[in-house]
Amino acid sequence: MIIVAGHLTVAAEDRSAYLDSCRDVVAQARSAPGCIEYSLGADLLEPDRINVLEMWTTRSALDAFRGDGPGDDLAARILAIDVGEFECDRP
Known part of the structure; x- marks a missing residue:
């Protein structure tokens, strides 16, 4: 499983x-x-923060959805990104 988390x-x-x-x-x-x-x-405390959580079964599923990332209109509004991807085994 791939977990994408951050803000x-x-x-x-x-x-x-x-x-x-x-x-x-x-x-x-x-x-x-x-x-x-x-x-x-x-986010409940920081007025400029958006929390991100994604969980995907496989890397290929994540890549197929993500494609080239957010559209230009959304990407232009993002001031900073602090998001990581993590692989884990699901019990």
Whole structure:
């Protein structure tokens, strides 16, 4: 299993709109083959932080969904990314 976890930084005043614009991406990810979990959410303490959690059955499933990454419109709104990928065996 591949776990993707970390956070994005966006302008605090844009966070709510950014998350709203990600609804279709979350729905697409959750229906993609190999997706176990896909979640983006507002951090409870930092107004410019969006927490990221993804779980995928295989690297190929993650790569097939991700393609080239977020569209230019979303990518331009991200100020910083601190996200890692981790492999683990699921019990």
